[in-house]
Amino acid sequence: MFTQIAYGGDYYPEQWNPEVWQEDVRLMQEAGVNRVSVGIFAWARLEPEPGRFDFSWLRQVIDLLWEHGVSVNLATPTASPPPWFSHRYPESLPVMADGTRLWHGSRRHMCPNSPDYRRHAREIVTRLVQEFGDHPALALWHVDNEYACHYAECHCEVSQAAFRRWLQQRYGSLEALNEAWGTDFWSQVYRDWEEIRSPGPMPTLPNPAQKLDWQRFTSDAWLECFQEQIDILREYTPEIPLTTNFMRFHRPLDYWKWAEREDLVSLDDYPEPDDPLWMARTAMLYDLMRSLKHGQPWLLMEQATAHVNWREHNTMKRPGVMRLGSYQALARGANGIMFFQWRASKSGSEKFHSAMVSHAGTGTRVWREVKELGSELKRLNPLLPGRIQAEVAILFDWENWWALEGGGKPANDLVLLPRLTDLYLELYRRNISVDFAHPEADLSAYKLVLAPHLYLVSEETARNIERYVAQGGAFWTNFFSGMVDSSEQVWLGGYPAPFRKVLGVWVEEYAPLGEAESNRVKTVGGKEFACDFWIERIHLEGAESLADFCEDYVAGSPAVTRHRYGKGTGYYLGTSLDRDGLSWMVEHICRESGVQMRADLPAGVECTRRVNGEQAWVFVLNYSKQPVEMQAPAAGVDLISGEEVGGMLRLEPYGAAVIQVKADAGGLIEGAASFIEIHIPTPGDAAAGTACVHLGFLCASRGNGRGTWRDED
Ligand code: GAL
Numbered sequence: 001m002f003t004q005i006a007y008g009g010d011y012y013p014e015q016w017n018p019e020v021w022q023e024d025v026r027l028m029q030e031a032g033v034n035r036v037s038v039g040i041f042a043w044a045r046l047e048p049e050p051g052r053f054d055f056s057w058l059r060q061v062i063d064l065l066w067e068h069g070v071s072v073n074l075a076t077p078t079a080s081p082p083p084w085f086s087h088r089y090p091e092s093l094p095v096m097a098d099g100t101r102l103w104h105g106s107r108r109h110m111c112p113n114s115p116d117y118r119r120h121a122r123e124i125v126t127r128l129v130q131e132f133g134d135h136p137a138l139a140l141w142h143v144d145n146e147y148a149c150h151y152a153e154c155h156c157e158v159s160q161a162a163f164r165r166w167l168q169q170r171y172g173s174l175e176a177l178n179e180a181w182g183t184d185f186w187s188q189v190y191r192d193w194e195e196i197r198s199p200g201p202m203p204t205l206p207n208p209a210q211k212l213d214w215q216r217f218t219s220d221a222w223l224e225c226f227q228e229q230i231d232i233l234r235e236y237t238p239e240i241p242l243t244t245n246f247m248r249f250h251r252p253l254d255y256w257k258w259a260e261r262e263d264l265v266s267l268d269d270y271p272e273p274d275d276p277l278w279m280a281r282t283a284m285l286y287d288l289m290r291s292l293k294h295g296q297p298w299l300l301m302e303q304a305t306a307h308v309n310w311r312e313h314n315t316m317k318r319p320g321v322m323r324l325g326s327y328q329a330l331a332r333g334a335n336g337i338m339f340f341q342w343r344a345s346k347s348g349s350e351k352f353h354s355a356m357v358s359h360a361g362t363g364t365r366v367w368r369e370v371k372e373l374g375s376e377l378k379r380l381n382p383l384l385p386g387r388i389q390a391e392v393a394i395l396f397d398w399e400n401w402w403a404l405e406g407g408g409k410p411a412n413d414l415v416l417l418p419r420l421t422d423l424y425l426e427l428y429r430r431n432i433s434v435d436f437a438h439p440e441a442d443l444s445a446y447k448l449v450l451a452p453h454l455y456l457v458s459e460e461t462a463r464n465i466e467r468y469v470a471q472g473g474a475f476w477t478n479f480f481s482g483m484v485d486s487s488e489q490v491w492l493g494g495y496p497a498p499f500r501k502v503l504g505v506w507v508e509e510y511a512p513l514g515e516a517e518s519n520r521v522k523t524v525g526g527k528e529f530a531c532d533f534w535i536e537r538i539h540l541e542g543a544e545s546l547a548d549f550c551e552d553y554v555a556g557s558p559a560v561t562r563h564r565y566g567k568g569t570g571y572y573l574g575t576s577l578d579r580d581g582l583s584w585m586v587e588h589i590c591r592e593s594g595v596q597m598r599a600d601l602p603a604g605v606e607c608t609r610r611v612n613g614e615q616a617w618v619f620v621l622n623y624s625k626q627p628v629e630m631q632a633p634a635a636g637v638d639l640i641s642g643e644e645v646g647g648m649l650r651l652e653p654y655g656a657a658v659i660q661v662k663a664d665a666g667g668l669i670e671g672a673a674s675f676i677e678i679h680i681p682t683p684g685d686a687a688a689g690t691a692c693v694h695l696g697f698l699c700a701s702r703g704n705g706r707g708t709w710r711d712e713d
Pocket of ligand 1: 145146340
């Protein structure tokens with residue numbers, strides 16, 4: 001799928017006149033651009049009136065690009081229906097839970113279940129593939145744009161009916177639905193399918209199983225839109241790969257299901273430059289993207305060269321940061337680096353978003369960086385077949401995410417991503433490569449599997465974990481895991497019932513702590529750590545305690561446990577440890593499970609490795625504003641500079657090296673990152689000006705799940 005590292009960006013020729021197109025292709029050549037995405041929001045130009053299509057201008061553009069060595073990700077334009085469409089079919093506009101119908105004039109203003117939208121989308125996609133399916137420039141189908149961005153759920157009457165049909169398919173009968181939803185609670189028993197509606201505004205908590213099914217349905221409704229386009233594109237061009245651009249850990253869509261349908265995972269990523277942990281968060285996100293198609297190369301479809309314009313205050317990527325971030329994507333399995341967008345718009349709501357060619361043209365710092373990166377990437381093509389090898393997997397399941405945060409819980413401030421991030425950071429700091437895995441996936445390749453807050457556990461997951469541990473795997477989970485089944489019904493018989501055998505413990509009761517409350521744990525080795533948020537009364541039934549609570553009514557009872565099961569081990573953590581405690585625990589279980597770690601790199605340096613048979617590429621990335629001198633983690637040739645590397649390696653501020661080595665050469669490191677020194681101003685620290693903290697420390701201060709995570713969009 002990749003014969004060279006793809007380099008380029010979203011290109012909107014419809015916003016410019018044909019003279020500018022000529023300049024564009026010339027500049028693309030100058031910058032080493034070999035791929036652009038076209039057509040993304042061009043519906044109004046491609047079908048100016050219902051049923052009248054005009055592809056001539058796009059053909060001119062694609063021909064021109066191809067003549068200049070640029071191939072295309074051809075987008076289906078369905079992410080923004082033209083005004084004539086919304087005007088003709090007002091009932092296709094989406095309805096929010098409170099009944100508000102959104103207007104057109106922006107983008108993504110359509111109900112996924114609207115038959116008119118679906119029909120017109122199929123029509124334009126069919127025309128597009130008929131028109132361009134055999135064009136030699138066509139490298140990849142870019143289906144729609146960021147499904148379920150801006151809003152995900154439509155509550156219109158058409159969607160209500162679609163939800164009922166979806167439920168009929170899932171359950172077959174109302175008896176089965178009533179059983180699964182537990183509708184005897186609060187007199188919710190349904191006697192007619194027509195009585196069922198989405199969980200819209202209600203006096204108090206909705207039925208959790210209904211809500212969970214609504215979220216499943218919402219993801220599936222958009223997936224159906226995607227599938228309809230896939231069917232058409234595959235029918236005409238079975239040989240052209242297709243993708244749709246994903247967004248972060250995007251809650252509304254179950255990306256496991258989505259990734260199965262596409263040939264390539266692609267991602268739009270806009271880290272906040274002002275966030276001192278941006279590189280750790282992108283590392284985690286990139287690891288997810290790589291994992292969604294089980295290690296296959298993925299494409300960074302969009303990123304900013306400098307700044308976005310949709311945050312309240314849009315900070316700038318400093319010189320060198322765009323380049324460094326691009327290398328980070330390659331280091332974690334991407335085979336292409338692309339941007340939103342090629343040329344900064346002169347009108348429209350994104351005109352102040354950065355681009356490869358800015359308003360000032362080419363005499364700019366950004367253009368120089370774009371050109372330099374383009375020329376460097378040409379030297380990196382040898383690494384295309386390289387893959388990441390991970391010994392640790394984190395279980396991540398959208399259904400669990402929806403259910404865990406669905407309300408009505410003992411601690412409704414138990415939010416998954418901040419806690420997942422804290423855990424990930426402990427691995428990141430130790431140079432441990434991490435994959436994400438679905439809980440029902442084959443886990444046998446991993447030495448250690450971590451399941452943070454895996455609240456919802458299907459029968460298949462329970463069997464999978466049992467098998468994995470029995471056969472020698474190490475499994476770790478923590479409080480409020482293994483609580484409910486796929487219908488959000490409690491697994492009875494002592495928490496966490498589905499993992500009880502593997503963990504060798506049962507939990508009699510849990511106790512969320514007050515804001516000001518905390519506890520301590522003492523390890524068998526005599527170390528003490530603070531904990532807060534949640535404590536439990538844990539009973540051992542085969543497991544041993546690795547750390548006991550020290551205070552309150554649980555004093556002397558286990559907080560962290562280990563259990564030998566079959567040939568493997570099950571670990572359980574029944575509280576929220578502070579940063580040092582979490583660090584101790586991760587270190588402990590990684591050592592015991594034989595996971596390779598390394599945390600002796602200079603501050604701010606991250607290393608990863610891509611491997612292909614005997615060949616490996618070691619990425620050394622310096623996130624600090626200072627140059628670093630370090631022992632080279634591997635000997636070989638730095639593909640960026642072309643220089644031999646061995647002995648000492650010097651990296652400039654935000655510098656990068658990609659060392660091509662033999663995989664069996666000595667001294668290779670395994671994983672990701674080291675401590676990162678971060679300077680953040682603290683109030684009252686005027687004299688010192690800044691306070692220096694370590695990555696993990698900062699993270700722990702954000703990591704109690706009490707709303708300190710900024711969830712954008
Ligand atoms: C993406 C989107 C692009 C553009 C970009 C701006 O989410 O796909 O069309 O809006 O954000 O950052």
